[in-house]
Amino acid sequence: MRTISIILPFFKYKHYFKECLQNLAQSTFKDFELIVVLDHPTEDIDDLLEQYNSVFDMKVYALPEGVTGVAACRNVGIQEAKGAYLYFLDSDDYVLEDTLQNMIKAIDHDVDMVYGMINHTWNNKANYLHKIENKEVDEEDQEEREQQRLNRLSDFISFSSYEKDEQQAKAIFYTMDNRKGIRTFTVLGNLYNRDFVVRNNLKFNENFRYYCDMTFMCPLLEKLTSALQVEEAIYVKRKHNDPINEPALSQEENENRFNERCDAVEYTRTLLKEEGVVRFCLDRKIVSYFVSQMAKKIRRSQDDLWRTEYFERMAKTMDGIRPEVMNRYKRNSRKMVAYLQNRDLKGVQSCVRRKLGIKKFFRIFKNKNVLFKLAYYHVYSKKPIQENTILFETFMAKNYSDSPKYIYEYIAKNYPGKYKCVWALNDGHEVPYGAEVVKRFSFKYAYYLAVSKYFVFNVRQPLWYRKREGQVFVETWHGTPLKRLVFDQEEVTSASPKYKQQFYRQRQEWDYLVSANPFSTKTFRSCFMYEGKMLEYGYPRNDILYWPNKDQIAKDLRKKLGIPEDKKTILYAPTWRDDEHYGKGEYKFTLALDLKLMMEKLSDEYVVLLRTHHYIADNIDTTGLEGFVYNLSKYDDISEIYLISDICITDYSSVFFDFANLKRPVLFYTYDIEKYKNQLRGFYIDMNTEVPGPLLYTSEEVVNAILNIDQINEEYKERYEEFYKRFCCYDDGNASKHIVEEVFK
Structure with missing residues (x-):
């Protein structure tokens, strides 16, 4: 018998599923069976299943016609599982290599549940690990956060009167109470004792598409007799970057979602003890949703449903909460819920107006930029x-x-x-x-x-x-x-x-x-x-690249910048790297081109014009390179810089498309092309066969290409002509004129 049965539903998004299987294959723990349950998939995945059938002990099942949803898939998995423990895995998520190993290693006796940590990301594993590795951690801040979490845990255990059964209290706290919102309440990231699940007839309610997790997890937590926490067991929950074309279940826009949230809470209550702690935590989640999310929509939404049908539906759900649940909320929130229970729409709107007004005041106090937006x-x-x-x-x-x-x-x-x-x-x-x-x-x-x-x-x-x-x-x-x-x-x-x-x-x-x-x-x-x-x-x-006076413009600019008349110029214009940033719109950049080597080999004939992307926040240090390197990163108009550049060196910036209008040589310094192509972005054209110049991977190759630039020009002459016809065919110096005549009539 395998130790773990991994239950993996699949509906759509084959590329996510492929990554999920690839990552699972890298797990250091191998003693598991993989149960794949197909929910009428929209894509052909036979090739993937065949590929990984020899990697895993895999069993594949399909939901019958008329039955659909992740709940039904998981129920099939529970029914067919043979492992001692169950582990639920979504097909767009992944586990780290040692996640399962860490969980099994921690078990020294049978337990009902082993719970790990859930980390959220927007990225595949390679980029996720890269960001974790490069994230600067403030140890004092980390310690403070941990202490705050322990204080909340202590308060929860004391409040819940679970001092005698601390294992259960901790499990409820970490998997339910400490996770904000209803969407984040999940069965993922945990091992469940299969005998315990079967003995207590724990199943997912298949009527719920979005909120079935609570119908399994809440009664499970209430029936727990033993639980174990393993912080090193990390489950990575992946959000989808493209919620327009490829929404995750949590990102789907569906008019039934609101009603299902209320229905699921009311149904789950019927499975729980009315005076129990799990019921208390569930009620808190629906109250928090109302006071933090729905209340704003009652006030702001143009859809009147929030003030009519949805308002009444939420009031019905709120009728079921225990009064003591509200003791942990502030006065305005307590009043808001009371008005809702009394079906007093104006009262709720008054509380919301007060709450938003206070929030707006503090936003203005902290950030005066809010004022012009309000204006x-x-x-x-x-x-x-x-x-x-x-x-x-x-x-x-x-x-x-x-x-x-x-x-x-x-x-x-x-x-x-x-x-x-x-x-x-x-x-x-x-x-x-x-x-x-x-x-x-x-x-x-x-x-x-x-x-x-x-x-x-x-x-x-x-x-x-x-x-x-x-x-x-x-x-x-x-x-x-x-x-x-x-x-x-x-x-x-x-x-x-x-x-x-x-x-x-x-x-x-x-x-x-x-x-x-x-x-x-x-x-x-x-x-x-x-x-x-x-x-x-x-x-x-x-347009400037075609003006009849472009040579005079170039001559005047060289004089303005102090560039010696007897030197040729090399423009180096690298782009930014998506995964190296300080914050939104501010990117790190480490200069990989050896400018000192270039100075040593080329300074008799050339100077370098350095122009970084406007997103790059770092100032490039050119100390010791005076007279050879001119840092023009702050110079406004790169089109003018093109006119004074004899050679252009770039990587994945679009500058070479524009520079090609001048029919001057272009070199590509692509030292990290594999990472950029496969991990970060990908390209629209084949850089090996379509760009108008050679791909160079070291500073030495760049220097050698410049020393032999005439030979490079001859070698790439035909490709350059094809490139020019394809990408410079509209430019003729009159783009501004044509656009103004069309737009402004």
């Missing part, structure tokens, strides 16, 4: 739209550059006085032709977001912006995509795991999207799920 929503958005006002922004107001700059200057030169132009800039940069400059995230910025007729941005608009009827949004974007973007990314490892969900809403506010080439048009349709008007004229920022 935006409650004052500015009620003002009339100004028909000839345009708000411009590039790279979150970090500089005056990119396509919005060239669109603006075309308007200023050709339609003087017709439009009121406003630029969002954070550094006080002066803008030519008399545009008004406002600081991003200020009262004036919020004002112009509310009243401007037109917007020309090269990145996404703020999350709190809500487009008004009559406003026109032009999204220029900021490059031809090499790296997979948004909905074409399987894994989001950046600092904003809700990236896809947020992007989906924001792109619905775009009226126009600029495309540099046919490839971009097709790719943007896919990766942004964009269905609006595409402006296929090339990038306005590339």
Whole structure:
């Protein structure tokens, strides 16, 4: 008999299931049977089952027609299991290598349940472990958090009168009471004694799609006689980056979800002792849901269901709570629940208004930026739209550059006085032709977001912006995509795991999207799920590369920057790495190119122009490289830098698509290409066969390529021509003109 029966339901998302099986195969503990229960899968997984049939002691079952859901799958698993212990595993989650081994090793006698830890992530195991490894831990803060947890545990044991049965009290605390919310209350991450489960006839209620866990777990916790905690046994619960196309069960939007939550709580109560601690904890969960989540919807939602049908349904559920449950809540929450039980909607709304008002006050007190948002929503958005006002922004107001700059200057030169132009800039940069400059995230910025007729941005608009009827949004974007973007990314490892969900809403506010080439048009349709008007004229920022006076512009810029006339220039423009960040929009960067070696070998003939991505927060130290390295990372307009660059070195940045317009040599320093391709992003084109230059993996190779640049040019001449025809075909120096004529009529 196997020691553990792992019960694994599968419905959809084959790629998650494959990773789940791959990780399970790496487990140091092998003495288990794997019971896969198929819930009418939407994808063919026969190849996966065949592949892993020889790896595991695997049994596969299928739910009969008319029966569906994770509850039914788990019940089949319990019925067919032969192991001493049961372990539930969802097909989009995974366990670490030593999780099962740590649990079994800790058992020195039969116990009803062994419970581990659940860690939440948005990432696959490789990226999850990378983030854990690189996360800086404040030991004092960790100790303080642990002490607070122990204090809560002590209070819970004392309150629950479980001093004589501390094992059961701890199990209830760690698996139920200490986990906030109802969605986080789960059967996952624990071992269950199969004899104990069968003897007590513990099953999942198959009528519930979303909240079946409580119907199994609550009666189990109440019947526990022995339990063991193993903190080193980690179950990794994986959230889905793409809740639009691939929602996890917890992310599904379903109008039945609310009623099921109430039904599941009421049903589970019937399985429990009315005066028991588990019933008390369950009641607390539904009360907490009401006062923290539902109450806000009663106040704010435009759907009147929250104030009618849902209000009455929740009141019915609340009728069943024990009065002493409310003793642990603050006065306003107690009043809110009392008003609900009395079916007093106005009373509840009054309590919610007070709660939100206090919360808003403290938010303003802690962060004065809240004030301009309030002004935006409650004052500015009620003002009339100004028909000839345009708000411009590039790279979150970090500089005056990119396509919005060239669109603006075309308007200023050709339609003087017709439009009121406003630029969002954070550094006080002066803008030519008399545009008004406002600081991003200020009262004036919020004002112009509310009243401007037109917007020309090269990145996404703020999350709190809500487009008004009559406003026109032009999204220029900021490059031809090499790296997979948004909905074409399987894994989001950046600092904003809700990236896809947020992007989906924001792109619905775009009226126009600029495309540099046919490839971009097709790719943007896919990766942004964009269905609006595409402006296929090339990038306005590339217009300068075709201007007749471009050589004079280059000469003046070299003089301004102090670059010696007798030196050729090498532009090094690396991009950011998704998994190395300080916070949202701020990325770490370690310079991998050996500039000292380049100085030693190339300084007689060349200088280096360093230009990092605007997301990179680190300042690159160029001490000792003076006169050879010119750090232009703060220089606004990279298009102007292209004009003074004889060679471009990049990695996975889109700069080479634009630079190719000049038909000058491009080198690719791709020292971490395997990680970037397989773990972080992935590419739209084959870098080995399609980019217009060689892939180089060491600083020595980069130096050698520069020393033999004529040979490189000849070797890649044909590929460069093909690349130019494919990706530079729209650019002709008139993109700004065409876009202005179409958008502004």
